[in-house]
Amino acid sequence: MPTTEFDMRAAGTWADERQTVTETICGFCGVGCALELHVQDDTIVKVTSPPDNPITHGNLCVKGRFGFQHVQNRPDPDAPAHRR
Numbered sequence: 001m002p003t004t005e006f007d008m009r010a011a012g013t014w015a016d017e018r019q020t021v022t023e024t025i026c027g028f029c030g031v032g033c034a035l036e037l038h039v040q041d042d043t044i045v046k047v048t049s050p051p052d053n054p055i056t057h058g059n060l061c062v063k064g065r066f067g068f069q070h071v072q073n074r075p076d077p078d079a080p081a082h083r084r
């Protein structure tokens with residue numbers, strides 16, 4: 001389970017009913033796995049792959065499943081104020 005889902009469920013902020021799912025293709029490598037981006041409040045909170053996909057069968061490598069935190073344009077809370 002992604003830490004985002006674990007943390008949000010623990011905090012009571014995980015809301016399936018407010019999430020949308022956008023299908024796309026992972027561009028990290030040439031395999032091109034099918035991705036489902038689960039978005040809540042304009043933030044990707046989980047990435048899955050369709051279980052009925054004939055190539056991935058719902059599986060993804062660690063980059064495809066957990067690399068989504070690197071594509072979010074979020075301010076770095078540790079950066080100096082002028083760089084946020």
Ligand code: SF4
Nearest residue numbers: 026029032033061064
């Ligand atoms: S999920 Fe992994 S194997 Fe699939 S395209 Fe992305 S990086 Fe490549």
